[in-house]
Amino acid sequence: xxxxxxxxLNQEFDSTAEIMSFCALNYDIDMPMSETLAITGxxxxxxxxxxxxxRGFVPR
Numbered sequence: 001x002x003x004x005x006x007x008x009l010n011q012e013f014d015s016t017a018e019i020m021s022f023c024a025l026n027y028d029i030d031m032p033m034s035e036t037l038a039i040t041g042x043x044x045x046x047x048x049x050x051x052x053x054x055r056g057f058v059p060r
Contacts, residue, residue, distance in 0.1 A: 003033040004048075006059070008040045 005019040023029040
């Protein structure tokens with residue numbers, strides 16, 4: 001499992017490091033985390049676009 005932060009979800013942090021710190025402190029998340037990625041729309045990461053087509057999964 002990998003956490004995938006995204007500004008598409010209106011996160012309020014300026015960097016992936018800030019997001020990682022917040023998640024570790026507030027949610028006790030210790031899983032690997034990607035860089036901040038686009039997860040919706042035309043700029044979505046190719047993996048997430050494929051998930052939408054193949055499985056109907058749309059992040060929200």
